[in-house]
Amino acid sequence: MGPASGSRPPPGRRCVRHLLIAVKGGGGAGACGVRRSGDVCIGGALSVPSVRMGRMGLGDAVRYVGVDERRARLGLRQQLAVEARVGTPEEVGGALVALHGSDPATVYLAVGARLVDASGTVGETERALYEDRTLVRMHGMRHTVFAFPTELTAVVHASTGLTVAARERASLIKDMAKAGAPDAAWLKEVEESALGPWDITRTQEAAAKELGLKEWARDESSRDRWITALAEHPKLIQRPIITADDGSAVVARSEDAVRDALARK
Numbered sequence: 001m002g003p004a005s006g007s008r009p010p011p012g013r014r015c016v017r018h019l020l021i022a023v024k025g026g027g028g029a030g031a032c033g034v035r036r037s038g039d040v041c042i043g044g045a046l047s048v049p050s051v052r053m054g055r056m057g058l059g060d061a062v063r064y065v066g067v068d069e070r071r072a073r074l075g076l077r078q079q080l081a082v083e084a085r086v087g088t089p090e091e092v093g094g095a096l097v098a099l100h101g102s103d104p105a106t107v108y109l110a111v112g113a114r115l116v117d118a119s120g121t122v123g124e125t126e127r128a129l130y131e132d133r134t135l136v137r138m139h140g141m142r143h144t145v146f147a148f149p150t151e152l153t154a155v156v157h158a159s160t161g162l163t164v165a166a167r168e169r170a171s172l173i174k175d176m177a178k179a180g181a182p183d184a185a186w187l188k189e190v191e192e193s194a195l196g197p198w199d200i201t202r203t204q205e206a207a208a209k210e211l212g213l214k215e216w217a218r219d220e221s222s223r224d225r226w227i228t229a230l231a232e233h234p235k236l237i238q239r240p241i242i243t244a245d246d247g248s249a250v251v252a253r254s255e256d257a258v259r260d261a262l263a264r265k
Contacts, residue, residue: 079114087116089128090149093135098146101137107147133234139164153231162224195249197226200238207233 065073075081079095086092089111093099099110107129112121128135129147136153140146140160148156173184198218202208211229213236216222230237242252244264252258 085114085116089115089125090134093128093147093149097152098140098148099135101145101147107135107137133237136231136234138231143167150232150234153234154228157228157231192220195241195251197223197230200241200251201226201230202236202238205233205236208236 072081076084077095079085079092086095092111092114095114096110099107101107108121108125111125112118115121115124125135129137134150135147136150137145137147138153138156138161140148140156143164146156169187173187176182176184176187196218198213198216201213203213208214211233213226213229216225218226238251238253240252242250242258242261244250244261246264248261248264250257250261250264252261
């Protein structure tokens, strides 16, 4: 909490209760009654010493940014102002870094509010998410789902995704134990029997050849490396991937693969 009304912070301390503006030079009494060269307080009883911004290369004084200007700046920076709106979901994602996506509708709402032509929101957002994969929905900060630009997915995966996955796995094992379900050893066996990232990778694509994916090891120690590559190049992911009745995953790119999946019980 800030000091009581009528008090003043010691020299060099920033006022935490009132809006202040520090200007160069001048003397006399400020709005708070302080008689000290360079101190001016607006709207309150506290003051701060003058900040000589010239030493920082920003001019001789601090310019006060009011509520209206702050809101205008946010509107422009967040692409909500009419003159700041853009044409594609990719431009929105690139400007905002991440679009909240825990609720499927929030990605569409975030994009639609920032497009010049909001009538194309659904089609354009679905194209970016599910066709071009230029936006990728994944776990991120605060254990929350976001839609990130593709070029950021590897960073998010390394910085937060791996930690979230480890925490969720530990939580799953605890819940399985409480429910009397199979143990961690069984879960590991299931994980190892599932498709690996190398099993769903298009290794003949130009990007795959450039990375030399055919030469990469295909074992548990290399899993994160493969996942990072797929996150950076989502077009390398084979589709569609379907789940058979027995719970196994199948890359259903051919009629035979679909028939095989349907036959699994």
